Amino acid sequence: MTIVLDGKTLAQKISEQVTKDVSKLKAEHNITPCLAVVLVGEDPASKIYVSRKKRQAVATGMLSKEITLPETTSKKQLLKEISLLNADPNVHGILVQLPLPKHIDTAQIIEAIDPRKDVDGFHPVNSGRLFSGVNSALVPCTPRGCVTLVKNHRGQDLTGLLAIVIGCSNIVGKPMAQLLLQEKATVIMAHSKTQDLPTLCRKADILVVAVGVPGLVKADWVKEGATVIDVGINRINNPEGGSCIVGDVDYVGVSSVAGAITPVPGGVGPMTIVSLLQNTYAAAVNQIYG
Numbered sequence: 001m002t003i004v005l006d007g008k009t010l011a012q013k014i015s016e017q018v019t020k021d022v023s024k025l026k027a028e029h030n031i032t033p034c035l036a037v038v039l040v041g042e043d044p045a046s047k048i049y050v051s052r053k054k055r056q057a058v059a060t061g062m063l064s065k066e067i068t069l070p071e072t073t074s075k076k077q078l079l080k081e082i083s084l085l086n087a088d089p090n091v092h093g094i095l096v097q098l099p100l101p102k103h104i105d106t107a108q109i110i111e112a113i114d115p116r117k118d119v120d121g122f123h124p125v126n127s128g129r130l131f132s133g134v135n136s137a138l139v140p141c142t143p144r145g146c147v148t149l150v151k152n153h154r155g156q157d158l159t160g161l162l163a164i165v166i167g168c169s170n171i172v173g174k175p176m177a178q179l180l181l182q183e184k185a186t187v188i189m190a191h192s193k194t195q196d197l198p199t200l201c202r203k204a205d206i207l208v209v210a211v212g213v214p215g216l217v218k219a220d221w222v223k224e225g226a227t228v229i230d231v232g233i234n235r236i237n238n239p240e241g242g243s244c245i246v247g248d249v250d251y252v253g254v255s256s257v258a259g260a261i262t263p264v265p266g267g268v269g270p271m272t273i274v275s276l277l278q279n280t281y282a283a284a285v286n287q288i289y290g
């Protein structure tokens with residue numbers, strides 16, 4: 001029987017642990033971790049994610065600060081806001097919600113964030129640390145959440161398992177592959193130019209899909225018993241009207257073959273946000289002891 005990897009329930013459990021950790025930090029050091037979230041523009045999905053991040057940070061006892069800027073904000077203005085947050089000793093975590101408006105160079109903005117406060121783990125210092133296996137890296141939230149889900153299901157030891165990651169983004173695919181490599185899995189990164197993707201994917205013990213193509217992965221792409229992690233969040237129109245969110249995996253079809261599968265919604269998404277809370281707590285602790 002296929003197991004549904006319930007990210008919502010696991011995220012809730014982790015959030016309770018973060019709440020305890022935050023309360024201990026307050027009691028022992030009189031410090032409350034503070035997450036600053038920067039939102040530029042009016043993207044409706046980004047507004048929802050930012051408000052969830054704030055709300056869930058506050059629910060664990062952290063402080064949260066939101067900087068909301070208009071779509072027309074210049075790169076210079078945004079860099080100024082980031083330098084203020086970098087210099088503020090009461091702010092421990094900074095994230096700039098993506099995507100940014102097209103006129104702003106995302107890489108330059110990410111590089112302006114103090115790596116110690118980079119709770120998204122996107123700064124080259126943190127991606128370099130992840131690449132070289134240094135433990136103190138702040139790791140991007142979605143891949144961190146995916147690995148937590150996989151290990152919660154399969155156990156801590158992923159040694160020698162064949163993991164295939166479809167999609168090579170800096171936010172998900174590349175860090176995901178590095179994390180699985182650290183777990184001693186055998187990792188293959190696949191993408192739109194990979195030849196005969198279905199045949200390759202059928203070899204995977206762990207299949208992570210992060211491409212943004214609704215229902216790309218079908219039942220005959222998946223090995224019997226494999227763990228399938230669907231990172232896709234695609235809004236599609238219903239034939240009967242209205243819209244809904246689906247992943248990159250044909251959930252119904254693949255459920256008949258996979259050993260375990262994440263639903264969309266309710267799988268990877270909630271794990272992304274709770275991983276951000278874990279990163280913010282870790283960043284605060286590093287700043288106290290570092």
Ligand SMILES: Nc1nc2c(c(=O)[nH]1)N[C@@H](CN(C=O)c1ccc(C(=O)N[C@@H](CCC(=O)O)C(=O)O)cc1)CN2
Nearest residue numbers: 049095096097098099120141265266267268269270272
């Ligand atoms: N600075 C960042 N920007 C973006 C990131 C990120 O990690 N850092 N990731 C995504 C968006 N994202 C978080 O920011 C995110 C996406 C989806 C979910 C989520 O919980 N999704 C729900 C379904 C969607 C819904 O209900 O609207 C789910 O899967 O259950 C959380 C966070 C891009 N930008």
